[in-house]
Amino acid sequence: MLALVRHGQTDWNAAGRLQGHTDVPLNSLGRQQALDAGTSLSAGRWDVLVSSPLGRAVETAQIIGSELGLELAETVPELLERDYRGIEGTILRGMDRPRIDELMNQAEPEADVADRGIAGLQAVLRTYPEQNIIAVAHGTILRLTLNVLHGTPRDYILNGETVELDPDVVLGYRADPDQLAAACP
Structure with missing residues (x-):
């Protein structure tokens, strides 16, 4: 089993700012969302906990881990959020x-983000075969990765939301430029 969790809320999330690689910490609601995610995940059996290297994802993972008795095994650079470059901090609303x-x-182009997310998840699944894994990352990379893997568009993933994914779907994916282009127009 593979569970993908979006980090808890930050003040930039609350304001509608593009965060990308800017390392904005969780706010109090974000910490509660992480705790809630850990509580909901406690119904399962989990072996490995990984996250994006950004602080908001690491803190979310650590809070989840404290609920599950798991240490953060590693941070995975491929799970970094989309790089918004010079427009980070912009409010689009x-x-x-x-x-x-x-x-x-x-x-950063959406297809590149999805391809990077899939590659990161494939590497984690190969590193920890036959294990139940929780991966904490970011809204856009998770959404785009899921859009490609499922072939159906998803507009949003809530802060603290958990999405379970069949590891065989991830491991079975082979880079397909047409599929990437369709899922990430």
Whole structure:
């Protein structure tokens, strides 16, 4: 089993700011969301806990781990959030679609983000075969990765939300430029 968890809320999430690689810490609600995720995951049997190297993901993983009696096994650079480059910190709410599209052209391409997320999950699954794994990462990389793997678009993943994924789906994925382009227009 593979559980993907989005980190808890930060003040930038609450404000609607693009975070990307900017290392913004969890706020009090984010810590509670991490605790809630840990509580919900306690119904299962988990062997390994990994996360993105960004502090908000690491802290979320550590809170979850404290609920489950797991230590963070490693941080996985491929699970970093989408790099929004020069537009990190921008609030998109209230902008018209053409302006948003123009700004987003500066960010790491969505297909690259999804491909990186899948590669990171495949590496984790190969490192810890036959183990039940929790991977804590970020909203956009999780959403884009799931969109490619499931072939259906998902608009959003909530802070602290857990999505279970069949490891065979991840391991069986082979890079397909057409599938990436369709899932990440």
